[in-house]
Amino acid sequence: MRLKDKVALVTGGARGIGLAIARALTAEGAVPVVADIDGDGARAAVATLDHRNGLALALNVADAESVAASIHAVTERYGRLDILVNNAGIGSSAPFLDLRLEDWNRTIAVNLTGAFLVAQAAARVMAGHGGGRIVNVTSPSGQRGGRGRAAYGTSKAGLELLTKVMAVELAEHGITVNAIAPGPIETEMVRHAHDAETRAAYGRLIPMGRYGNPEDIGAAAVFLCSDESRYVHGHVLNVDGGFGGAGLMTDK
Ligand SMILES: NC(=O)c1ccc[n+]([C@@H]2O[C@H](COP(=O)([O-])OP(=O)(O)OC[C@H]3O[C@@H](n4cnc5c(N)ncnc54)[C@H](O)[C@@H]3O)[C@@H](O)[C@H]2O)c1
Known part of the structure; x- marks a missing residue:
């Protein structure tokens, strides 16, 4: 029970990686x-979560x-927010030459501006209550160029940099800020x-030769939200079966 009674908000938690993260945090x-x-x-x-006092929000x-x-x-109900x-x-995904402005704007609005809006509002609450933990979900697509990833990759690259700026500015408020960059996950x-x-x-x-499962990301999120990672700050943790570190992988 490494996260006992910590109030943990997971955005996009209805399914996929978010639901697995919510489940893993709840289990702790x-x-x-x-x-x-x-x-x-x-x-x-x-x-479906094993907690009587959970909350669902649209x-x-x-x-x-x-x-x-x-x-x-969240603050009305619990009086604080910890995670x-x-x-x-x-x-x-769209070829750069065909990418439509509306798709670019929508992707940036949700993946980057959305993360900024929620993080700022949450950090203001955390700062007033002694600190907290913020984990942003980025992507290897934000670290290297990938075909069709102009909008998506740029949104995640922006979020990776935002993670580092937030880490610099929020340390004095007792808030750690890190990111997880999942490799391809079955969702x-x-x-x-x-x-x-x-x-x-x-x-x-991928050196490990398989897609990841949402639970692989849930386990990493527990670590970054727990006291065990108290000195991990401004870090991007790739959880990707080795994809980000791999180079040539032939025997010859
Ligand atoms: N699946 C992968 O391989 C992979 C790899 C790297 C990064 N990621 C990132 O992980 C996160 C989760 O991905 P997933 O694969 O579970 O996706 P998913 O599509 O299965 O789930 C995303 C969830 O976010 C919700 N959502 C979408 N727009 C929203 C909005 N404007 N406001 C609130 N909620 C919204 C959806 O309703 C859905 O429940 C995303 O940020 C994604 O970019 C996924």
Whole structure:
């Protein structure tokens, strides 16, 4: 019970990686707050979690008013917020020459501006209550160029840098800020976005030779939210089966 009674907000927690993170934090004793643009999905998710005092919120991270209302709902109910996992995100892929402005704007609005809005509102609460933990979910697509990843990769690169700026500014408030960059993880997002060719390419590029599971990310989130990581700050933890570190992988 490394997170006993910590109030933990997970955005995009209705399914996929976010739900696995909420489940892993709850298993360590945290009080889960699942916030998602899919409010019914958030409610269904909370009902599956092993905690009597959890909360489900309908939240659009890209909407400042919705963010303010959600953070208010958390403080009304619990009086504080100890952990934020900024997980909500949308995938997008388009050749650079064809990328439409509306798709660029939507991707940046959710993945980058949304994470900023929630983190700022949450950090203001944490700063007034002695500190907390913030974990942003980024991506290897934000670390290296990938075909079709102009909008998505740029949004995640921005979030990686935001993680470091927040770490610099929020340390004095007792808030640690880190990021997890998951490799390809079996979720709805990936089931839609990865065709057979993409899967085969990852198969060749990941030393461990497999996609990850949402639970692999949940375990990393527990570490970054627990006291065991108290001196880990401004760090991006790749949880990717070795993808980020790999170079040439032939025998010849
Ligand atoms: N699956 C992967 O391989 C992978 C790899 C690297 C990074 N990521 C990142 O992990 C996070 C979760 O991805 P996933 O694969 O579980 O995706 P998913 O599509 O399965 O789940 C995303 C969740 O976010 C919610 N959401 C979307 N827009 C929202 C908004 N505006 N406000 C609030 N909630 C919103 C969705 O309703 C959904 O429940 C994302 O940030 C994604 O970019 C995923």
